[in-house]
Amino acid sequence: MSQTFCMGNQAIAYGALRSGVDVVCGYPGTPSSEILQTVANEVKCRQLKNTYVEWSVNEKAALEIAAGASYGGARALVTMKQVGLNVASDALMSLPYLGIKGGLVLVVADDPGPISSQTEQDTRQFAAFAKVPVFDPSTPEEAYLMIQEAFELSERHTTPVIVRPTTRICHGSAAINISLASSESPENKTLGFDRSRDWVIFPKRTYLGHLEIWQRLSQIAKEFDISQFNAIKDTHQSAPSHLGIVAGGISYAYLNDALLGLKNVGAIRLLKIGTPHPFPEDLALQFMEGLSEVLILEELEPVIERELLMLVGKHKLKAKIQGKLTKHATLAGENSIAEITKQVRKFCDLDFFDRGFDKPVAIKGNLEAHAIPELPMRPPVLCAGCPHRASFYAVKRALKGRKAVFSGDIGCYTLGNAAPLNMVDTCLCMGAGFTIPQGLDRVEPDVLHFGFVGDSTFFASGLTGVANAVYNQSNVVLCVLDNSTTAMTGSQPHPGTGMRIGLDSSARDAENALRIPDILKALGVKNVAVVDPFDEDSAVDAVVKAADDPKVSAIVFKSPCITVVKPKSQPHIDANICTNCKLCVREIGCPALIEVNGKIAIDDALCYGCNLCVARCPFDAIRATNQLSGITVTDTKPSSLNSQGSTLEGGTDD
Ligand code: SF4
Ligand code: SF4
Numbered sequence: 001m002s003q004t005f006c007m008g009n010q011a012i013a014y015g016a017l018r019s020g021v022d023v024v025c026g027y028p029g030t031p032s033s034e035i036l037q038t039v040a041n042e043v044k045c046r047q048l049k050n051t052y053v054e055w056s057v058n059e060k061a062a063l064e065i066a067a068g069a070s071y072g073g074a075r076a077l078v079t080m081k082q083v084g085l086n087v088a089s090d091a092l093m094s095l096p097y098l099g100i101k102g103g104l105v106l107v108v109a110d111d112p113g114p115i116s117s118q119t120e121q122d123t124r125q126f127a128a129f130a131k132v133p134v135f136d137p138s139t140p141e142e143a144y145l146m147i148q149e150a151f152e153l154s155e156r157h158t159t160p161v162i163v164r165p166t167t168r169i170c171h172g173s174a175a176i177n178i179s180l181a182s183s184e185s186p187e188n189k190t191l192g193f194d195r196s197r198d199w200v201i202f203p204k205r206t207y208l209g210h211l212e213i214w215q216r217l218s219q220i221a222k223e224f225d226i227s228q229f230n231a232i233k234d235t236h237q238s239a240p241s242h243l244g245i246v247a248g249g250i251s252y253a254y255l256n257d258a259l260l261g262l263k264n265v266g267a268i269r270l271l272k273i274g275t276p277h278p279f280p281e282d283l284a285l286q287f288m289e290g291l292s293e294v295l296i297l298e299e300l301e302p303v304i305e306r307e308l309l310m311l312v313g314k315h316k317l318k319a320k321i322q323g324k325l326t327k328h329a330t331l332a333g334e335n336s337i338a339e340i341t342k343q344v345r346k347f348c349d350l351d352f353f354d355r356g357f358d359k360p361v362a363i364k365g366n367l368e369a370h371a372i373p374e375l376p377m378r379p380p381v382l383c384a385g386c387p388h389r390a391s392f393y394a395v396k397r398a399l400k401g402r403k404a405v406f407s408g409d410i411g412c413y414t415l416g417n418a419a420p421l422n423m424v425d426t427c428l429c430m431g432a433g434f435t436i437p438q439g440l441d442r443v444e445p446d447v448l449h450f451g452f453v454g455d456s457t458f459f460a461s462g463l464t465g466v467a468n469a470v471y472n473q474s475n476v477v478l479c480v481l482d483n484s485t486t487a488m489t490g491s492q493p494h495p496g497t498g499m500r501i502g503l504d505s506s507a508r509d510a511e512n513a514l515r516i517p518d519i520l521k522a523l524g525v526k527n528v529a530v531v532d533p534f535d536e537d538s539a540v541d542a543v544v545k546a547a548d549d550p551k552v553s554a555i556v557f558k559s560p561c562i563t564v565v566k567p568k569s570q571p572h573i574d575a576n577i578c579t580n581c582k583l584c585v586r587e588i589g590c591p592a593l594i595e596v597n598g599k600i601a602i603d604d605a606l607c608y609g610c611n612l613c614v615a616r617c618p619f620d621a622i623r624a625t626n627q628l629s630g631i632t633v634t635d636t637k638p639s640s641l642n643s644q645g646s647t648l649e650g651g652t653d654d
Contacts, residue, residue, distance in 0.1 A: 008140035013038035015147035022074035025062035028489035029081030032109035059084035097209030099158035103151035122300035221278035229274030239267035296323035384592035385608025387559035390533035398543035404448035409433030431461025456486035470524035483561035527553035568609030577621035
């Protein structure tokens with residue numbers, strides 16, 4: 001054991017390795033992505049030959065692969081974000097009916113806020129729906145311990161188990177007592193598929209499985225009554241409490257912090273719920289004894305609140321339950337120490353030490369107090385030099401004056417929605433960028449319908465949309481924004497990159513990289529163009545041709561993300577020519593085009609030298625700079641067609 005300062009996601013990975021995990025699969029998604037990456041790093045550094053790690057093409061594939069490994073007796077971990085569980089839900093819903101062999105644990109990271117998601121769904125609720133146990137860590141250290149207990153529980157009861165950290169657990173860091181050594185395989189671990197067990201989900205098996213699930217959950221609930229992750233605590237040991245507060249996940253950590261800031265805290269009984277499903281009912285009953293009012297603190301759905309309301313009804317208790325359903329707690333978004341302090345203070349009618357939670361904290365400087373200035377707003381924006389900006393701009397230019405609807409998808413390119421591009425009219429979920437336009441086409445056949453998905457999304461959820469468009473003869477243009485990586489979640493590889501997790505870039509298998517244009521053709525799309533979006537004329541031509549094709553057609557805009565290439569020479573603005581008309585800014589909205597002393601300038605720290613701005617200036621004030629053999633050559637034309645080193649065929653070329 002050693003104290004290690006690490007992120008919650010790293011702690012989860014260390015915990016899984018400590019459990020002797022054999023197979024780890026997942027699909028990137030904030031806030032979960034670092035878990036699998038950490039396992040891969042450890043496997044590589046510590047040369048753990050028996051642990052296999054992969055980025056799967058989507059969450060459903062990941063869970064099914066993990067299930068297969070578990071059927072074979074291996075311990076398997078699957079990682080994803082909360083919306084990823086929607087994709088994996090088909091497999092998850094059936095798994096408890098059949099049971100598993102080796103421990104099967106899903107880490108599903110929830111995103112209250114949301115900070116980086118399309119929904120605020122609550123995986124605790126999903127776990128109850130799927131009838132699988134769920135752990136809800138309140139600290140990174142607890143996440144480390146819970147993942148280990150999750151594997152044990154999974155094997156003890158032959159069920160998949162979910163651990164659901166939230167963003168602040170995943171991304172928060174703490175000094176944690178961690179053993180980096182992998183534990184030996186459990187003594188009873190026998191690898192190999194057991195044919196004598198029934199693994200086929202026929203209706204009779206489902207019926208029996210359903211009865212088994214009920215029995216299993218009631219046994220697990222009893223274990224949870226005495227679990228180390230649930231606890232009753234009294235703020236005053238001697239005085240009786242009539243007020244109680246229940247909290248789960250990060251809200252429990254916030255509650256403890258809030259109580260430190262409150263004056264004259266009397267007798268309050270606290271209940272920590274670390275295992276919300278199946279609910280530890282006997283423990284909760286014990287907690288409720290003698291209480292007249294109970295406040296529930298939890299993020300997302302009122303999961304604990306509903307359980308307590310049921311308990312009150314079932315046992316005819318007198319206690320009043322206050323929470324989201326009674327509007328005593330926030331209905332959406334994250335909790336915080338400040339928010340919980342306010343709620344607890346109101347609930348208990350307490351004074352509090354002014355810790356500056358409801359106004360900017362004053363700092364003493366030069367013997368005077370200064371309020372901390374408000375942080376500036378930082379709306380999300382496509383990076384300077386992002387190839388998606390060039391792709392959207394080419395489509396915009398090509399379709400000027402024509403009626404069109406642009407359907408987007410989940411990824412950096414959703415940001416094409418912002419002004420001045422305004423190129424994403426819809427965004428629903430992974431893959432919908434290719435299917436929503438097909439629905440729109442049935443309603444408005446005279447309008448052009450473009451769909452945009454990224455390269456990783458194409459493999460994750462885009463293929464069925466392509467097949468559907470071809471099969472049903474939709475008149476849509478399917479655009480793949482291929483930047484050779486899964487950019488938004490941290491540049492993970494995907495099947496089109498020729499890379500796999502854990503391999504060095506020198507091991508790139510370009511030969512076997514799946515080629516998006518070939519796949520589009522194989523799925524029946526006849527007109528497939530591949531263009532570099534920075535080759536502006538060719539890109540615009542390709543868009544016009546695709547728009548005029550009455551059948552389904554496709555364009556692959558191929559140019560690597562700035563995170564996987566080095567910056568090019570930056571252009572500069574000739575202040576003597578620039579009229580400060582700001583047309584360059586209004587056309588493309590690159591964040592590297594800034595205003596300095598009232599004049600438009602290029603921010604050297606941000607500019608990636610994509611040269612998209614060069615041709616935007618009607619006065620030729622923006623000069624591309626090419627550094628050749630130490631000699632600076634200036635040119636008012638955009639730089640070479642393959643300005644970012646991309647190739648015009650499939651595979652990758654960073
Ligand atoms: S478009 Fe040209 S003239 Fe206008 S602000 Fe930009 S650089 Fe200056
Ligand atoms: S070259 Fe122009 S458009 Fe490209 S990153 Fe620099 S400022 Fe932005």
